[in-house]
Amino acid sequence: MALTSLPELPAPVDAEHLAALVADLLASGQEAPPLALIREPAELVRLSRDCHDYSPLLTPLLANCRAQLAVRATSLEQVRCVAGACARRGVPLTLRGAGTGNYGQCVPLQGGVVLDLSGLQQLRAIDPDSGVITAEAGCQLAALDRQLAPHGRSLRLAPSTYRTATLGGFIAGGAGGIGSLRWGFLRDTGNLLGLEVVTVEPEPRVLQLDVAASAPLNHAYGTNGIITALRLPTCERVAWQELVVGFDHWPDAMTALQDLPATALLLDALALLEAPVAQRMPWSGGCPAPAASEHRLLLLAAPDSLEVLPTWLAARGGSVRWQQSQGQGQSQGQRPSRGLPLRELCWNHTTLHWRSHHPDWTYLQLQLPDPATPLIDALRRRWGDGLLWHLEAVRQGGAVRLAGLPLLRFQGPEALRELIQHCRDLGALVFDPHEISVEDGGLGGIDPAQVAAKQRHDPGGLLNPGKLRGWLER
Ligand SMILES: Cc1cc2nc3c(=O)[nH]c(=O)nc-3n(C[C@H](O)[C@H](O)[C@H](O)COP(=O)(O)OP(=O)(O)OC[C@H]3O[C@@H](n4cnc5c(N)ncnc54)[C@H](O)[C@@H]3O)c2cc1C
The missing domain is CATH 3.30.43.10 (Uridine Diphospho-n-acetylenolpyruvylglucosamine Reductase, domain 2)
Structure with a gap:
């Protein structure tokens, strides 16, 4: 719809x-x-x-x-x-x-x-054994991550807006991002352990929700409870290395994108930008601008993978154009990155940079079928140079899959509708960023547990009206 x-x-x-x-x-x-x-x-x-x-x-x-x-x-x-x-x-x-x-x-x-709620900024607790944290909803993600560093821990997942977004906003409105290659998406079991929630009632209650009771508030756009604090697992900190790899041929780049996650290399992010998109990215200082026909693979990789990656990539037609530490490894003598961190060239930052040159373009968010190549080729044939590819490797239900954030020249609502239907016909799941409801934008259908949580925490239906279709249609 x-x-x-x-x-x-x-x-x-x-x-x-x-x-x-x-x-x-x-x-x-x-x-x-x-x-x-x-x-x-x-x-x-x-x-x-x-x-x-x-x-x-x-x-x-x-x-x-x-x-x-x-x-x-x-x-x-x-x-x-x-x-x-x-x-x-x-x-x-x-x-x-x-x-x-x-x-x-x-x-x-x-x-x-x-x-x-961005003023609620306390990291209330970190369990020294498990690394589980309790942090307030307004914690800004990068600042929170810096507080975890002395404990040798990191957030598992972060949107590319890590330097601005809040923890509560990420859980209530986000989906995944950097780290999704290892940890899947926010709604996957194990990524959220509990919530503190304030109800919207004449005498509001403060509830401590366990894993099961928290799930319906995860990606509910703040329609079914005010999240004031969150309990989350963290992961071991790694001094991620940023790599930019050039490919002359799209099929080679696709093969590397799909084969890399099947190696034993530790990777946190893996994205592929089609050549015209790569041309428009604000590459970090020291990173050469791509040739006009060069597709670019972006990686966040553990330091030990550097012994393997250049040869592995070269054998598949790729060549490392640039490499730098993300900055977390400064204490180990590695150079911090200059300019934009690589995480701000992928996910929806790619869309942001492209649109700064082409404001008449828009985008889609897709989960591609496996194999993805038939869909990519079919869309190329039908939509020509009005559709450009930006792919992200992610873990979905335990398997590695490709997420697509293709860039589209906007040719009116009818053409957009036709394209979305074409994607669905070819087997893609569409997280439609041109819709405002929780259900139409991401979940695909009404989740009765989200509606029941709204009844418990917001019986008057006052929170973010109009965004939970299941509540309007109950
Ligand atoms: C350039 C760019 C790149 C992006 N990349 C990614 C990405 O990689 N991955 C991704 O998932 N998203 C991405 N996004 C979307 C967005 O940045 C993230 O989802 C982000 O985590 C939202 O956090 P926020 O604090 O800005 O939330 P907001 O935008 O302020 O809020 C998001 C939703 O959460 C609700 N909400 C906020 N706080 C609370 C609370 N305490 N309790 C209950 N509900 C609450 C709001 O009502 C709203 O519905 C991107 C956006 C941009 C512009």
Whole structure:
């Protein structure tokens, strides 16, 4: 289904309701440190947006969606105050981390309050034996990772927006990214161990959810509970090496992409950019610009793999153009990278860089069938140079698969719809970034457990209205 209009929702609350809510929030300053209330129109516009502008369908649709008030919380007690006041006054409440989502996830469709949770920044605990952490939802991912470094631990998974995104926003709105080659996706069993959640009720409860009870909040766009802290596994820290490899022939590059994960080399990320895409990337200082016909493979590889990779790649038609430490190995005397880290050339950063040159292009997110080549070839034949390939190797259900984030010249909604159907007909799973609901953008269908969690934690249906189709259709 392709989106043409927003779901029907009640009108935003009137000025009287809003004034009563503000009075409640100001009064709450007697119980908790005063809340930062934001009412300046420009700030409300900024806090009502995310990175959905990659979609030429979502951009006009969400253009007029605005919060009526924004609130910045820095403590659990403040979150409870906001949740209670919104529940008592019947005001919609949309949660926000860093606002880097691509699906309009934190754009308020029905006005109301936007609650910025990026001020909840404590790493509360790290278990020295298991490495399991409990961290607050507003922790910025790179800062959190730096705190884990002295313990020899790292986050398992990170979006390419690792330097800006929050932990709560990643779990509620993200899917995977760097690390998905080893650890799969966020919703895979074992990647989330527990959540602390505040309910949206007149007297909000603070719940500690176990693994099973946390699962329905994972990738629910903040529609079914306010996450204030998360329990996550971590992994052993590795001084990842960034490698850029050039290939003259696409089939050779595809073979390397598909065969590398079957070796015993430790890799954290593996992406392939078709030559025209590689041409447009802002390569790091010291990395030569690619030749016009050069496809590029990007790798994050463990240091010990460097003894093997150059020869292995050369035997398959690849040549290492550039290599540098990601920066984590500085204490071992390795040079930190200059310029953009390699992680910011892959996943949706590739789309970002391409669109900075070609704003009339958009993209798709696909999981490709195995084997992937027939689909890639068929789409090339049908869509010509209006579709360019960016592939990421990932682990899906225990097997290595390819995720595709192809770049598309936008030729109107009908052509986009036709292309999406073509991808599905060829066996791809489409995580449609031109849709706003949890179900249509990623999960594929209604998950009754997500709807039941909303009933338990947000019985008035105030959290991020319009984004959980299962709630609207119940
Ligand atoms: C250039 C670029 C590259 C990207 N690369 C990746 C990638 O590699 N992998 C990936 O998965 N995504 C990627 N994304 C999407 C996005 O950056 C990530 O999903 C990111 O983790 C979102 O974090 P955030 O703090 O910005 O969340 P936000 O955008 O602020 O929020 C995302 C969703 O979570 C909800 N939410 C936020 N905080 C909470 C909370 N505490 N409790 C409950 N709900 C909450 C919001 O309501 C919203 O629905 C990319 C985006 C861009 C622009």
